[in-house]
Amino acid sequence: MLELPVVAIVGAGPSGLATAVSLQQLSIPSIIFEKENCCASLWKNRSYDRLKLHLAKEFCSLPYFRFPTSTPKYIPKQTFIKYMDAYVAKFKLKPLYCRFVQSATFNTSLKKWAVEVKNTTTNKIDVYNAQFLIIASGENSEGFIPDLHGLDSFPGEIIHSSHYKSGDHFHGKRALVVGCGNSGMEIAYDLNNNGVDSSIVVKNPVHILNEELVYVGMKLLKFFPFGLVDRLVMFLARIKYGDLSKYGLRRPEKGPFILKARTGRSPVIDVGTIDKIKKGEIKVFPGLAKIQGNHVTFENGEEKDFDTMVFATGYRSTANEWLKDFYYVLNEEGMPKAKFPNHWKGENGLYCAGFSSRGLVGISMDADAIADDIFNNYMVENVKEL
Numbered sequence: 001m002l003e004l005p006v007v008a009i010v011g012a013g014p015s016g017l018a019t020a021v022s023l024q025q026l027s028i029p030s031i032i033f034e035k036e037n038c039c040a041s042l043w044k045n046r047s048y049d050r051l052k053l054h055l056a057k058e059f060c061s062l063p064y065f066r067f068p069t070s071t072p073k074y075i076p077k078q079t080f081i082k083y084m085d086a087y088v089a090k091f092k093l094k095p096l097y098c099r100f101v102q103s104a105t106f107n108t109s110l111k112k113w114a115v116e117v118k119n120t121t122t123n124k125i126d127v128y129n130a131q132f133l134i135i136a137s138g139e140n141s142e143g144f145i146p147d148l149h150g151l152d153s154f155p156g157e158i159i160h161s162s163h164y165k166s167g168d169h170f171h172g173k174r175a176l177v178v179g180c181g182n183s184g185m186e187i188a189y190d191l192n193n194n195g196v197d198s199s200i201v202v203k204n205p206v207h208i209l210n211e212e213l214v215y216v217g218m219k220l221l222k223f224f225p226f227g228l229v230d231r232l233v234m235f236l237a238r239i240k241y242g243d244l245s246k247y248g249l250r251r252p253e254k255g256p257f258i259l260k261a262r263t264g265r266s267p268v269i270d271v272g273t274i275d276k277i278k279k280g281e282i283k284v285f286p287g288l289a290k291i292q293g294n295h296v297t298f299e300n301g302e303e304k305d306f307d308t309m310v311f312a313t314g315y316r317s318t319a320n321e322w323l324k325d326f327y328y329v330l331n332e333e334g335m336p337k338a339k340f341p342n343h344w345k346g347e348n349g350l351y352c353a354g355f356s357s358r359g360l361v362g363i364s365m366d367a368d369a370i371a372d373d374i375f376n377n378y379m380v381e382n383v384k385e386l
């Protein structure tokens, strides 16, 4: 058993790093275990080339480190990666890379978390003891592909959006993108730009906004209630895009910001896909009904052959796989049991960072809340011992 510097953090993504920095500001040491060989691995290894932040930079910085004024308002992926590397360097964080946390269990007699960590370079396993444990392994830990009837008969390439880099690779093919979140909508656009016959499955209603509308909405939410901001933003979106239902894109009844707050579902922030849909360059299909080899039948009876499928059907948390006593804070899906704004705090020194479905805005809030709470608990413990 190795004694830890008080706090163990699982994951060196934005959440793990931000929490380590917020703790550091309160002079609380922590140790970060990261299974990959770098920080921000989602951004470096599991995202497409043309990705840029959809929210303006003022909503995306991590605690204690603002973006320079020279950085563009909407930050490209490579700039965000440089920012994350600079964050690690500025605060002299030393995440332990190639360290896969394979289990964490609460030792009730020691009142500490036993964290079993595998060094994936040497295969050596160490067990660390920590008073506090932060789950920062991500809401987007693993790509999710639904178990669709007939999918195993599809002879073409099937990938998840997290493995998609650019349309180059698919030139001249007929591609079906399944899922119309931000990943699916942008990948359908990128495929079409690269000479791919690109179609997208839109099963349920979805809000279509653009960067400016979201920006205006985020600003107004500081002063006005959700209902009012939603109505205004939906009105402006209607002027900008017109009625999209004739293209297979229906709007949800609830507004975009209330839906985001209540369910975590993000509105789609259009990067040019809608124009291509209107021009008929990208075809929209409703839900999939049947897959037979290359041949796909949709719920409205339309049919088409495809060479490749990109599943932009979202992600799942994998925290339940390694956190043995997960019920102190997580549900069966590996997500917090408590609703926002209480989602970050569990029992017995267990915390969740980055599980509020509010992107980088939520991550900064979690990091500060967790650090403050640990500070209070830690101080109480230490004062008792004096």
Ligand SMILES: Cc1cc2nc3c(=O)[nH]c(=O)nc-3n(C[C@H](O)[C@H](O)[C@H](O)COP(=O)(O)OP(=O)(O)OC[C@H]3O[C@@H](n4cnc5c(N)ncnc54)[C@H](O)[C@@H]3O)c2cc1C
Pocket: 010, 011, 012, 013, 014, 015, 016, 033, 034, 035, 036, 039, 040, 041, 042, 043, 046, 047, 048, 051, 052, 053, 054, 055, 060, 099, 100, 101, 102, 136, 137, 138, 139, 140, 141, 183, 318, 322, 353, 354, 355, 358, 359, 360, 361, 363
């Ligand atoms: C394509 C895409 C684009 C996005 N764009 C935006 C955006 O523009 N704006 C925004 O606000 N949000 C965006 N998000 C949301 C995004 O999830 C966050 O921005 C952010 O990366 C989440 O940070 P995180 O640290 O919580 O999780 P992650 O970035 O997923 O980091 C978790 C880390 O934990 C590690 N890990 C997991 N399990 C273990 C284990 N057992 N042992 C050790 N290490 C482990 C992983 O390797 C990973 O490095 C985007 C998400 C995706 C998928």
Ligand SMILES: NC(=O)C1=CN([C@@H]2O[C@H](COP(=O)(O)OP(=O)(O)OC[C@H]3O[C@@H](n4cnc5c(N)ncnc54)[C@H](OP(=O)(O)O)[C@@H]3O)[C@@H](O)[C@H]2O)C=CC1
Pocket: 051, 052, 053, 054, 055, 140, 146, 161, 178, 179, 180, 181, 182, 183, 184, 186, 201, 202, 203, 204, 205, 266, 287, 288, 312, 313, 314, 315
């Ligand atoms: N630049 C940026 O800022 C970007 C940000 N992101 C963010 O990353 C997170 C993940 O986004 P994303 O990867 O798009 O995942 P999401 O979970 O947001 O979207 C998944 C999509 O797949 C659909 N879907 C799921 N199962 C099926 C099925 N069986 N058939 C058809 N459709 C299905 C869902 O529809 P339904 O919900 O109706 O079931 C939903 O539209 C989000 O928070 C997103 O905003 C992503 C890309 C770019």
Ligand SMILES: O=C(O)C(=O)Cc1c[nH]c2ccccc12
Pocket: 054, 055, 214, 260, 266, 267, 357, 358, 359, 360, 361
């Ligand atoms: O990119 C995402 O999915 C995010 O979660 C960032 C985000 C936080 N609040 C929002 C409100 C509207 C659109 C995106 C976001």
